[in-house]
Amino acid sequence: MSTALDTLNRRAVLGDAPVVAPRIVHLGLGAFHRAHQAWYTAHAADAADWTIAAFTGRSPKAAQELSAQDGLYTLIERTAAGDRAEIMSVIVEADAADDVARLKQLLAAPETALVTLTITEPAYRLRADGGPDADDPAVASDIEALRAGRDPQTALGRLLAGLDARRRADAGPIAIVPCDNIPDNGPFVRGGILALAEAVDTGLAAWIESEVSFVSTSVDRITPRTTDADREAAEALTGLADASPVVTEPFSDWVLSGDFPNGRPQWEAAGARFVDDIEPYEQRKLLLLNGAHSLLAYMGLLRGHATVAEAMADPTCRGWVREFWDEAVRHLPAELEMDEYRRKLEERFDNARIAHHLAQIAMEGATKLAVRIIPVLRAERDAGRSGAASIRALGAWTQMVLSGAGVQDAKQPAIDAALRSEDRVRALLALLDQGIAEDEDIVAAVKAVRIQEGS
Incomplete structure (x- = not known):
């Protein structure tokens, strides 16, 4: 030109x-x-x-x-x-x-x-x-x-x-x-x-x-x-x-x-x-947008998708995101207009002209998941619920790491050490939260997560 x-x-x-x-x-x-x-x-x-x-x-x-x-x-x-x-x-x-x-x-x-x-x-x-x-x-x-x-x-x-x-x-x-x-x-x-x-x-x-x-x-x-x-x-x-x-x-x-x-x-x-109190806003964004992004990154990649929009076009991935949001919003203030925020997020995720690559989002998972997913899982368990949607995100991450996909992570030396452990999944979870790694039910549930490549 x-x-x-x-x-x-x-x-x-x-x-x-x-x-x-x-x-x-x-x-x-x-x-x-x-x-x-x-x-x-x-x-x-x-x-x-x-x-x-x-x-x-x-x-x-x-x-x-x-x-x-x-x-x-x-x-x-x-x-x-x-x-x-x-x-x-x-x-x-x-x-x-x-x-x-x-x-x-x-x-x-x-x-x-x-x-x-x-x-x-x-x-x-x-x-x-x-x-x-x-x-x-x-x-x-x-x-x-x-x-x-x-x-x-x-x-x-x-x-x-x-x-x-x-x-x-x-x-x-x-x-x-x-x-x-x-x-x-x-x-x-x-x-x-x-x-x-x-x-x-x-x-x-x-x-x-x-x-x-x-x-x-x-x-x-x-x-x-x-x-x-x-x-x-x-x-x-x-x-x-x-x-x-x-x-x-x-x-x-x-x-x-x-x-x-x-x-x-x-x-x-x-x-x-x-604002005087920023915590509700940052938690809404951290859990709903960033948490869903991490969920999509590992599950989407394992199911053969490359971008956020591709993953959201997969009904299974979209359903998982909605289920995770259901868990997260229970622990956020209702006055933050959660329904409208979720609707806008879906619109943004569906914008196929923004090629937001899952491989980019997947980087630094050991740091990101600790603040994006673990708080929701802990809150759900404390409330007497299973935290199944949050557990699914952790299962996808551990599967991605165990696959040797080579996702960039600043904690790679610690990840490598965890992969040499007798119980590799438990050792990986300990990098995110020691208490989660010591919960036998959660460890078993993470190991039970099954993600199949989609069409």
């Missing part, structure tokens, strides 16, 4: 409009951040005053691609009726994760108001009780590096280095806004960063207690990985070549609870909600 321009670039799209210095720093630059927090910032009522400097996660590729395009990218909202493209200019700087010097500069700037995080659950490297995992070599190395003034290598270690730079610059308060699917993610990150700071410098920990707020969030927008076909679609829609477009669904949701001592964008103009 011939294009009006070879690639996206800021001057061609925006002319000579001045670039506003970033007031938001983001850790974990990826498709979801660009479809969610960046989108809300670009659509805030005061968007002209806010831009983002973003750092990658494990790979520098996203920074390289976006830097070549002056931070611009195409956001494609994909509906059953067609595509709508928007060129996003809110990210004005994209850096590799290991550029700790630049991160320190940005966090030491008084105008930097907040840090958002989408680093995925395992990347926090925290134990179940919220403390740093001292048995993790990367965490132990970071503590020594931070004590010695060297650059750390983990996400929280780098964030702590940046906060220390802000303290030393006397740059004032700042908000940390985690946007990962973790219950009580604000207190979770606060506890982890404070414990890490205590291990490095008690003075830094005291400063964080006084000057840093931690905002809890619930985030929602299905954003699959970008494909070559998506790049072709972006070029067809805009006439511009884009190496790094993002495809997402029209639906989005963002609920936040906490303080922003140095200001924030007017995200509510874009539909964000600020």
Whole structure:
């Protein structure tokens, strides 16, 4: 295809409009951040005053691609009726994760108001009780590096280095806004960063207690990985070549609870909600959307499906999802309009033009299932019910692991150890919840789950 321009670039799209210095720093630059927090910032009522400097996660590729395009990218909202493209200019700087010097500069700037995080659950490297995992070599190395003034290598270690730079610059308060699917993610990150700071410098920990707020969030927008076909679609829609477009669904949701001592964008103009108690919203999303996604991932793959929409087109999978929802909603507040929320979820899952791959959702199962499925199972058992739908999800995961399918998981060494156990299923369940693994009835029920490949 011939294009009006070879690639996206800021001057061609925006002319000579001045670039506003970033007031938001983001850790974990990826498709979801660009479809969610960046989108809300670009659509805030005061968007002209806010831009983002973003750092990658494990790979520098996203920074390289976006830097070549002056931070611009195409956001494609994909509906059953067609595509709508928007060129996003809110990210004005994209850096590799290991550029700790630049991160320190940005966090030491008084105008930097907040840090958002989408680093995925395992990347926090925290134990179940919220403390740093001292048995993790990367965490132990970071503590020594931070004590010695060297650059750390983990996400929280780098964030702590940046906060220390802000303290030393006397740059004032700042908000940390985690946007990962973790219950009580604000207190979770606060506890982890404070414990890490205590291990490095008690003075830094005291400063964080006084000057840093931690905002809890619930985030929602299905954003699959970008494909070559998506790049072709972006070029067809805009006439511009884009190496790094993002495809997402029209639906989005963002609920936040906490303080922003140095200001924030007017995200509510874009539909964000600020509430006093976020737990009901995050639990609804975590259990109904994320829990169903994990259920579909393992069962769908075992039944020969590749995407969420394909799995939902399988009546058996759809029935299992509905049964799991029946279990989950019994333990959520009725005032959250569960029937309407479930109806919208089915519509979203049925959108075959959003190719949300089950293999992607299936990654990090040992971490995800512990917060998406185990709470429902425990609540059902405590109420005297079997928890059969939740058990089915655990059975599908254990079968997937036992099959040797090679699904990516940060806990793979522990999984490998479990697979060497005499009772492999019980050992796998212990990675999710020790109490569940000690319940003979549940272990037997998980082993009894049978999933046959569908047509």
